[in-house]
Amino acid sequence: MANVINVPADQPTITAAIAAANTYDTIRVAPGVYHETVIITKIVQLLGAQAGVDATSRGEYAMESIIVSSDTTGSVQIQSDNVVFDGFTVEMNTQWAGIFAPTTVSGYSILNNIVRNNVTGMYVHSNGEKMVQIRNNLLVDNSGFGNAIYASLGMTNAFIEGNYFAGGHSQASINIGGAPGTPNNNLTIAHNRFFRDNSIALTSTTNVLVSGNIMQETQGSSIFFGGATNDTEIVGNVLEGGVSSGIRVTTAFSSGVPNANIVAHDNAIQGNAVAGLDLDTGAYDATAPNLRLDATNNWWGSSSGPAPVGDGDAVIDPDGVVEYVPFLTANPLPTPGAVRTTGPILCTGTDAQSIYVSILNNDLNHQASIQMLGFYLSEGNKSPYVHELFYLSPLTNTTRTYQVQFTSQYEFQFGITGTQDVNIAVWGLDASGNVISSIRLVAEEMASIQMLTPGVP
Known part of the structure; x- marks a missing residue:
């Protein structure tokens, strides 16, 4: 039977509680500041004072269990399958990540955490054997390397949902990529909120769904393709007011390998400074059996459609590989209030x-x-x-x-x-x-x- 270990009532530190725990035990951590590197090597539930409380809405004055470390791998290291890490604040790692997971694990859940003021927020990977869940976290000012959620070694079978990205990430809010052939497959990025933050950046990915996200005043392009992606669906997102483009397609990080089979439907793409959809020459492969880039049935900020046919956000298509007609003549998504x-x-x-x-x-x-x-x-x-x-x-x-x-x-x-x-x-x-x-x-x-x-x- 699983036991509950309380920190500091039963064990003085989180590390000591993990050492004392058996498989499937629950470790509950009281409010306070814990100056330690937390390495989770067993299947346990590690529950902070705000476990189960959505980090995007609990406010500034909640009683928090705060983990502070300057470890070069990560303040919190998930080194086992099926770990639950829920309800903490992880902050001020001046050396690297707030939360780290290697490519040897899967099935873990990172829930309801505030991750802020680290060099990078989460540096997380998965071997794909079981689904990874990253939900309802608040990520802000992880500015040393400039990524909130970063995977460069391989992320497979993951669900990133309901998180809030509040700025301070100069590279990307979500950055999933690597050299061509890196296994980044079967990913869902859904219902996240980005306010004056940065891109969802994809490189060397296959079978990715980007759905229902709200991205406002993005400090780059909202959805950025770095090359070597295949089978990406972009549906039902708000991409508005960015300093660059709503969707940008390049080969910048793939040694020139183009992207293929991108579908974008029912998005509200408007008010972006450069374009609604912007492709570099040679960045998209429409050679059969690949499909042309299907950007039909989107709202481009005008009932007349995107430029060059209308006066909405432009479609820049130097190779003529994009289909964007028919387009929507009204915004399919609720518009922001005042x-x-x-x-x-x-x-x-x-x-x-x-x-x-x-x-x-x-x-x-x-x-x-x-x-x-x-x-x-x-x-x-x-x-x-x-x-x-x-x-x-x-x-x-x-x-x-x-x-x-x-x-x-x-x-x-x-x-x-x-x-x-x-x-x-x-x-x-x-x-x-x-x-x-x-x-x-x-x-x-x-x-x-x-x-x-x-x-x-």
Whole structure:
């Protein structure tokens, strides 16, 4: 029968708990900071204080089990099949990865973790014998090497879903590749959110589904092909506002080996600075039995279609290998709602002690994604102290309360995706919890802005 080992109640460190554990035991780690390299060599469940709690929405003030190490392989090393690593913060590895898994393992699950401020976030691989799951993690500012999730040695049979990439990755948010012939097969990248971060980059991959992702203001091309890919389906994604292209097809990392059999349907591709779809000469092989690049039935930001036939995001196709007609004449996906701000609020008069925020998704059919930022203001500077991303099902409400007594001015901003039918109210509360009438804002009183203030971790 499997046992439960508590850290530090039963064992003083995570490492000691792993040594004491038997196969299939559960190790529960209390909140706190653990300065150790965690090497998992047994089939165990390793559960942090936030196990089961989605890391993309639990906020800044949750009690965390934090692992800090500067190991050159990784702060957390998954060296066994079927490991569950759930509910931690892994941060500040100045030497390499927050989480590492070699090509000799499979079947592991990385769930509900905050991975930040490492040289690279996750350097993970799999032999494909069992499915790997990487779900509901928050990845931010893994900037030394510049990748959030990176696999260069082989990743097979993996599901990357529901993660949030919040910026600071100069190479790629998800970077799967290697030399031609590297086994990167049977991958699903679905329902992730990327806000002002970087690409999904694919090189030497086969049978990849990229579906239902929201990629906004990408600091590169949203979906990037480095060459030697085959059988890629891109369906139902939002690719908008990037500084380069929505989809970019090259042979940059494959010694000139072209890509083949790319299908892209039902995507919302708009507002990208260079193009909606941009192919290098010789980057796509449409020679039979390969298919032409099928980019039909996409929205390019205009009912007239993509340039050169319309005035939407361009299709750049020097070899004439792309099919993009018919195109959609309306956006198939819910458009993002307005970005709203309370503007500066003064803590004057009776002096607000806290701020109460109520958010209602009044849409009957669509989920709302809310990114909320809070700042205190001083001498013209904004200092972030709240950063939350969470989701509201149709006709549901959530509330938040934050302290503001430490500042004379504050501001809250809200980025809304999925529906525009969201009602927000913000109230100031005094020390007794009473509403301050001079600090009360509803949605109609909030200003619309172009984008959320950048630079928030």
